[in-house]
Amino acid sequence: MTRFIDLTLNGISTGTVYAAVALALVLIWRSTRIVNFAQGGMLMFTTFIASAVINSGASYWVGFVVALLSGLVLGALVERLLIRRVAGAPPLNAVIVTLGLLILLEAVAGMIWGNTPRSFPPAFSIRGYDVGGTRVLFAPNDTFIVLVVIGVAALLGALFRGTALGLRMRASAFAPEVARLLGVRVGRMLTVGWALAALVGSLAGVLVAPSVFVGPNQFDPILVFGFTAAVLGGLDSPYGAAVGGVILGLALSYVSGYEGASLVTLAALVILLAVLMVRPGGLFSTTRERRV
Amino acid sequence: MSATGEQAQTGVLEVDGLCTDYGPVRAVADVTLSVEPGRVTAVLGANGAGKTTLLRTISCLVPAREGRVRLGERELLGSAVEDVVRRGVAHVPEGRGVIGELTTEENLRLGGLWRGAPAEDLDEVYELLPALRERRRQPASSLSGGERQMLSIGRALVARPSVLLLDEPSLGLAPLISARIMELVRRLANERQLAVLLVEQNARSALAIADRGVVLNLGRVVADADASELADDEDMRQAYLGF
Numbered sequence: 001m002t003r004f005i006d007l008t009l010n011g012i013s014t015g016t017v018y019a020a021v022a023l024a025l026v027l028i029w030r031s032t033r034i035v036n037f038a039q040g041g042m043l044m045f046t047t048f049i050a051s052a053v054i055n056s057g058a059s060y061w062v063g064f065v066v067a068l069l070s071g072l073v074l075g076a077l078v079e080r081l082l083i084r085r086v087a088g089a090p091p092l093n094a095v096i097v098t099l100g101l102l103i104l105l106e107a108v109a110g111m112i113w114g115n116t117p118r119s120f121p122p123a124f125s126i127r128g129y130d131v132g133g134t135r136v137l138f139a140p141n142d143t144f145i146v147l148v149v150i151g152v153a154a155l156l157g158a159l160f161r162g163t164a165l166g167l168r169m170r171a172s173a174f175a176p177e178v179a180r181l182l183g184v185r186v187g188r189m190l191t192v193g194w195a196l197a198a199l200v201g202s203l204a205g206v207l208v209a210p211s212v213f214v215g216p217n218q219f220d221p222i223l224v225f226g227f228t229a230a231v232l233g234g235l236d237s238p239y240g241a242a243v244g245g246v247i248l249g250l251a252l253s254y255v256s257g258y259e260g261a262s263l264v265t266l267a268a269l270v271i272l273l274a275v276l277m278v279r280p281g282g283l284f285s286t287t288r289e290r291r292v
Numbered sequence: 293m294s295a296t297g298e299q300a301q302t303g304v305l306e307v308d309g310l311c312t313d314y315g316p317v318r319a320v321a322d323v324t325l326s327v328e329p330g331r332v333t334a335v336l337g338a339n340g341a342g343k344t345t346l347l348r349t350i351s352c353l354v355p356a357r358e359g360r361v362r363l364g365e366r367e368l369l370g371s372a373v374e375d376v377v378r379r380g381v382a383h384v385p386e387g388r389g390v391i392g393e394l395t396t397e398e399n400l401r402l403g404g405l406w407r408g409a410p411a412e413d414l415d416e417v418y419e420l421l422p423a424l425r426e427r428r429r430q431p432a433s434s435l436s437g438g439e440r441q442m443l444s445i446g447r448a449l450v451a452r453p454s455v456l457l458l459d460e461p462s463l464g465l466a467p468l469i470s471a472r473i474m475e476l477v478r479r480l481a482n483e484r485q486l487a488v489l490l491v492e493q494n495a496r497s498a499l500a501i502a503d504r505g506v507v508l509n510l511g512r513v514v515a516d517a518d519a520s521e522l523a524d525d526e527d528m529r530q531a532y533l534g535f
């Protein structure tokens with residue numbers, strides 16, 4: 001029973017990170033109908049930047065903020081310099097561009113920082129809480145992870161629901177042509193959208209880095225998990241992404257704990273395939289038709 | 293965000309020698325017409341006559357091949373689509389363009405964001421179209437066809453335009469609702485001195501409220517006359533207007 005509780009707690013913590021990656025993917029998908037395969041590479045790159053900052057002697061928090069800011073900038077640059085060029089082209093072009101960017105970022109990171117994974121400090125202690133004499137698999141750092149992801153998601157929600165910028169962004173995502181006729185600078189909104197999504201991605205990067213280490217390919221599984229979580233939640237829905245992330249975190253934690261860690265990636269792929277076959281609109285899809 | 297500092301134009305909307313191509317297809321061919329403030333010009337014609345393309349060219353959604361579109365002193369062609377509303381032209385597109393994922397109120401607010409419209413401006417629309425007030429918090433996707441049409445017109449009004457481009461506002465509406473929309477259009481032209489370019493399949497009801505009628509066929513203007521004159525022209529009705 002304690003094992004089950006441990007695995008559940010652990011699943012919640014990793015699940016919130018998957019939720020953050022899923023959220024980054026959903027924000028892009030909603031506004032551009034592009035699956036950003038480069039997201040894993042982008043968050044890898046910004047985590048490397050944070051790592052370099054921290055290794056140069058700055059505090060963890062400086063590295064943390066630098067990661068988020070560089071995510072913001074990287075996201076905006078990617079949209080301006082690459083994605084804008086494939087807008088309106090067949091979807092395959094965007095797929096190839098994002099995959100190409102992934103490979104490019106991994107190569108450049110390897111050239112700058114080397115291919116040997118390096119450690120990354122956690123924000124807080126990773127010694128599990130002591131509950132009634134037993135140490136549970138949930139530490140102050142996990143509390144931080146859960147709270148900061150919830151906090152950022154809530155901020156984003158408030159931005160989208162409660163501000164004029166958010167209204168413009170949603171209008172641009174749902175009906176770009178109508179938005180333009182109403183005077184919304186849709187191109188600018190897309191840039192902001194990519195910047196925000198990449199910020200959420202880089203948050204996930206620094207949060208997960210202590211457990212996966214930082215290396216050019218260390219974050220590839222995170223992208224798969226984030227994508228699976230996003231599909232679980234329905235790709236179009238930020239709430240779905242959040243819930244999908246936690247469900248996936250729990251499922252993979254149980255698989256890892258009861259069946260062995262080597263099966264985790266396979267399990268994620270099985271879940272992904274199962275959802276795509278049985279409920280391609282996501283677990284929470286209603287019968288409402290999907291906009292394509 | 294406030295308006296970009298440039299003044300929205302008022303004055304006569306003048307379309308002069310306008311041509312629009314889709315590849316080898318000329319969808320709008322040498323169209324010339326004008327609409328004065330406070331007047332309604334109906335643009336009529338069969339499916340594929342080029343009515344929608346005419347409006348889309350005026351709001352810079354498709355590039356013109358030749359010709360000019362002026363509002364008052366100012367050339368509109370060549371603007372970014374986002375700037376067309378800033379120059380005083382509101383376009384209610386075919387199929388109404390209501391954003392179903394947003395609420396009624398959000399749709400309305402969107403219409404005034406570019407000029408930083410205060411909340412009172414929405415009240416003005418609610419007074420004009422009370423049905424919208426009751427549905428302000430509902431997703432626009434839950435509105436009826438007539439309500440959606442009112443919403444998209446209301447949303448255009450929040451922009452305080454001087455020109456209103458309407459693409460088939462009565463499409464798919466029951467005759468009674470359609471008549472109310474037409475009345476509304478007439479009222480708006482009169483009370484707000486709007487220049488209205490009204491594209492319609494339903495020639496009879498459009499001509500009933502319009503000042504002028506322009507008939508397009510294969511992209512060309514085949515008639516441009518007083519609305520009443522056109523409505524009485526037996527040959528025109530037979531050949532192009534279908535009533």
Ligand SMILES: Nc1ncnc2c1ncn2[C@@H]1O[C@H](COP(=O)(O)OP(=O)(O)OP(=O)(O)O)[C@@H](O)[C@H]1O
Binds near residue numbers: 314317319339340344
């Ligand atoms: N995006 C496009 N690409 C190529 N051809 C187009 C495009 N849009 C319209 N056309 C063609 O241009 C011509 C004019 O079309 P348009 O939509 O302007 O007509 P319309 O008068 O609005 O018709 P309807 O009454 O059916 O709305 C038609 O021959 C149409 O097939």
Ligand SMILES: [Mg+2]
Binds near residue numbers: 345
């Ligand atoms: Mg049309």
